[in-house]
Amino acid sequence: MTTLLSTDRLLIRTWQPCDRAALEQMTGDAQMMHYLSDGRAWRKDEIDEFFARQQAHQARHNICMGVLATRAAAAVVGVAGLQPLDDGTFELGWWVWKDHWGLGYASEAGRALIQHAREALQLPQVLAVIDPGNQASIRVAESIGMHYQCQKPACETVARRGERMVSIYQLTL
Numbered sequence: 001m002t003t004l005l006s007t008d009r010l011l012i013r014t015w016q017p018c019d020r021a022a023l024e025q026m027t028g029d030a031q032m033m034h035y036l037s038d039g040r041a042w043r044k045d046e047i048d049e050f051f052a053r054q055q056a057h058q059a060r061h062n063i064c065m066g067v068l069a070t071r072a073a074a075a076v077v078g079v080a081g082l083q084p085l086d087d088g089t090f091e092l093g094w095w096v097w098k099d100h101w102g103l104g105y106a107s108e109a110g111r112a113l114i115q116h117a118r119e120a121l122q123l124p125q126v127l128a129v130i131d132p133g134n135q136a137s138i139r140v141a142e143s144i145g146m147h148y149q150c151q152k153p154a155c156e157t158v159a160r161r162g163e164r165m166v167s168i169y170q171l172t173l
Helices: 017-027 044-061 105-119 135-143
Strands: 003-006 010-013 065-070 076-084 090-096 125-130 147-153 165-172
Touching: 003 105, 010 076, 010 105, 017 044, 017 076, 044 065, 044 076, 065 090, 076 105, 090 105, 105 125, 105 135, 125 135, 135 165
Parallel strands: 090 125
Antiparallel strands: 003 010, 010 065, 065 076, 076 090, 125 165, 147 165
């Protein structure tokens, strides 16, 4: 297990085989997946592809959409990280398990990821791909300094959501 980043309350780390059950729980929950797959649970092959894609991002860029865990209990509370988009820019992303909504975990992870993107990766900008109806994620993006850029079909990003429109938020670093 590799810790990618840490904050006072959180760790962002690489995925381990023992984390599969937590990801299956998140991706199998209709409320959690409402803005990611219209509430549809991910199939086994989609979870396998997610793990393979994140492992490849970690190997190539030394960052991925990793496990978001509490430092105190090491409990998996979501997903957070950076990943390359199809156009070569990097997406800053987060999902927080619904039992932990409203605790500020997404904003805390986002701030740490922005600092990492700026200082370690020396990226010129980061983007967030957000469903236009996801007001909680929009609030997180704005609270960490991101600004609305445009809407585009999700298929034009790494997001696996077909022609569905997504909002792009951007932060120049």
